Amino acid sequence: MRKKDTWHDPDDAPELDDAFFERADRFDGPRLMRRGRPPAEVRKVSLTVRYDPDIIEAFRTTGLGWQTRMNDALREWLRQHAKA
Known part of the structure; x- marks a missing residue:
């Protein structure tokens, strides 16, 4: 429906x-x-997960982009604990 011009x-x-x-x-x-933003080559997966409140608060207090930093921290943990 077209908005009526005034x-x-x-x-x-x-x-x-x-x-x-x-x-x-x-x-x-x-x-x-x-x-x-154009679609990413590697798309993120949306899921529901539960974390302790202190973990979430620690990341949130770092400001905008906290979810990306949390993702990076998990990726770093995986890199350090990868089976050789």
């Missing part, structure tokens, strides 16, 4: 500034081009 005279149309074009949908012919 203006009738083209001179009253809102200005198309940079912010408008940053939010605008982009098309390649008839295909809508999605904005945002």
Whole structure:
């Protein structure tokens, strides 16, 4: 459903500034081009897991990106404990 315009005279149309074009949908012919991060080559697996509260708090207090750092810590543990 199209939103009803609140203006009738083209001179009253809102200005198309940079912010408008940053939010605008982009098309390649008839295909809508999605904005945002491109799909990763290796996709993460979503699952539910439980950790002790102190472990989560320790990672969260490190700020944004704490889940990535937690993933890196688990990867490092696996590297150190890999069977030779």
